[in-house]
Amino acid sequence: xxxxxxxxxxxxxxxxxxxxxxxxxxxxxxxxxxxxxxxxxxxxxxxxxxxxxxxxxxxxxxxxxxxxxxxxxxxxxxxxxxxxxxxxxxxxxxxxxxxxxxxxxxxxxxxxxxxxxxxxxxxxxxxxxxxxxxxxxxxxxxxxxxxxxxxxxxxxxxxxxxxxxxxxxxxxxxxxxxxxxxxxxxxxxxxxxxxxxxxxxxxxxxxxxxxxxxxxxxxxxxxxxxxxxxxxxxxxxxxxxxxxxxxxxxxxxxxxxxxxxxxxxxxxxxxx
Amino acid sequence: xxxxxxxxxxxxxxxxxxxxxxxxxxxxxxxxxxxxxxxxxxxxxxxxxxxxxxxxxxxxxxxxxxxxxxxxxxxxxxxxxxxxxxxxxxxxxxxxxxxxxxxxxxxxxxxxxxxxxxxxxxxxxxxxxxxxxxxxxxxxxxxxxxxxxxxxxxxxxxxxxxxxxxxxxxxxxxxxxxxxxxxxxxxxxxxxxxxxxxxxxxxxxxxxxxxxxxxxxxxxxxxxxxxxxxxxxxxxxxxxxxxxxxxxxxxxxxxxxxxxxxxxxxxxxxxxxxxxxxxxxxxxxxxxxxxxxxxxxxxxxxx
Numbered sequence: 001x002x003x004x005x006x007x008x009x010x011x012x013x014x015x016x017x018x019x020x021x022x023x024x025x026x027x028x029x030x031x032x033x034x035x036x037x038x039x040x041x042x043x044x045x046x047x048x049x050x051x052x053x054x055x056x057x058x059x060x061x062x063x064x065x066x067x068x069x070x071x072x073x074x075x076x077x078x079x080x081x082x083x084x085x086x087x088x089x090x091x092x093x094x095x096x097x098x099x100x101x102x103x104x105x106x107x108x109x110x111x112x113x114x115x116x117x118x119x120x121x122x123x124x125x126x127x128x129x130x131x132x133x134x135x136x137x138x139x140x141x142x143x144x145x146x147x148x149x150x151x152x153x154x155x156x157x158x159x160x161x162x163x164x165x166x167x168x169x170x171x172x173x174x175x176x177x178x179x180x181x182x183x184x185x186x187x188x189x190x191x192x193x194x195x196x197x198x199x200x201x202x203x204x205x206x207x208x209x210x211x212x213x214x215x216x217x218x219x220x221x222x223x224x225x226x227x228x229x230x231x232x233x234x235x236x237x238x239x240x241x242x243x244x245x246x247x248x249x250x251x252x253x254x255x256x257x258x259x260x261x262x263x264x265x266x267x268x269x270x271x272x
Numbered sequence: 273x274x275x276x277x278x279x280x281x282x283x284x285x286x287x288x289x290x291x292x293x294x295x296x297x298x299x300x301x302x303x304x305x306x307x308x309x310x311x312x313x314x315x316x317x318x319x320x321x322x323x324x325x326x327x328x329x330x331x332x333x334x335x336x337x338x339x340x341x342x343x344x345x346x347x348x349x350x351x352x353x354x355x356x357x358x359x360x361x362x363x364x365x366x367x368x369x370x371x372x373x374x375x376x377x378x379x380x381x382x383x384x385x386x387x388x389x390x391x392x393x394x395x396x397x398x399x400x401x402x403x404x405x406x407x408x409x410x411x412x413x414x415x416x417x418x419x420x421x422x423x424x425x426x427x428x429x430x431x432x433x434x435x436x437x438x439x440x441x442x443x444x445x446x447x448x449x450x451x452x453x454x455x456x457x458x459x460x461x462x463x464x465x466x467x468x469x470x471x472x473x474x475x476x477x478x479x480x481x482x483x484x485x486x487x488x489x490x491x492x493x494x495x496x497x498x499x500x501x502x503x504x505x506x507x508x509x510x511x512x513x514x515x516x517x518x519x520x521x522x523x524x525x526x527x528x529x530x531x532x533x534x535x536x537x538x539x540x541x542x543x544x545x546x547x548x549x550x551x552x553x554x555x556x557x558x559x560x561x562x563x564x565x566x567x568x569x570x571x572x573x574x575x
Binding site: 022023025030034041057061062063065066067070084089090091113114116117121 | 344421
């Protein structure tokens, strides 16, 4: 309305066109970049981050891919992902347990070297690290599950008897032996991968998996009755009458049991 | 156009100053690029650990932390507040380039520069068309886009594709397919767009240009009255729109555009020694601009 009579300036038109072109190009390029950024979050299950690494999404906002953690690693465990070779976000540090596991240095030099806090400097005890959780993934090939005493994963575990214990069970196959089941306790497992590295099988039967794959989680509202009862020192629900249980034995209609009697009714006969 | 413009590039400069004199800053620049690369490679190749890390972040002599401020800024926008070491490192680099000249990084340090320079050299030898030339503001748009994407995805977005840190990291830690990316940039600059990557696309250069927009080190066309319009400086300059305001303008002879990378090629190539390195407060012209005639610049002008 106000523009009636005033010719639209060609400069203005040009400016708007140029801006629209640039903005359009940026939206296209930006979308591509955003897609790459989301894609980079998909960390392969075999790739483990160094100790103290922030959760993957936060890690990618914090890691500047300088490689200082790699340089400080005395065991050459850590490496930087190479473009197009490793399926890990390019240039970020990771390790593969089956190749070189984390030796869990007491002074955690990789964390100390990180200039940005992508490896959380709050981690001051390597036993608190959570690089992943070991899972005995193949019970059919694990030598201990077959009734043999391999025990290697248990023996090499840096947190032996806490992160991995041997639980005995009856060996039903032989009928007279025990099975020593290597059992991982996730609260104590740091995910260092020494067990996976040491497994004597051609393909490890115990593997360190990222926590998201290795663990379930308990619902917040779940309470364990026996724990509640113990904490209270009394039954959780009050006023319960404990009735006597009906057991097989004298006084029942179970004919097999000593003292059993005929039931008061008869089942219909089966006609041939 | 003068007959001089048809002479082979740099011929007059070589005749006037000798080959070395006509390539002084080019050689110095290559030496500087090599120096910074070798500094990082001494450790992994020869076990002499002076500098650890890469251009994205490094530690010199176990004491001096340096962080790329553009990576640092993306990290901030992505929602991570870095530890003090990283912040100090970014501040040091930021202040250094803000003082010396932001895009000094581009021409004296960046490992991609030799790649695009050689693409340009071949481009000129083959006499190719300049090709697609996006607007000057494109790289600023890309820089802003990168920052927005960092904020939206919560990742340091440009490091997913940044050929500078990828090539540098590739040389130090292992290449992977980075060579393909470098080849792609070479071909882009050679066949698609002259000075395309460094001059129009790279948001890192745009960022360093911004932080160095008030920097001290400047090239000045101090002796511009001696200019004989041979156009060689325009031919070699990777950002040749920065020359005219200083060389042909009536105001200051200082090249004040933040796009100037301080590469010094204009100084090398000029047989008349029009250009020199100076500081931004040096507004002095050597000869009075109008009174003395330039040495017959248009004498051979064809009619």
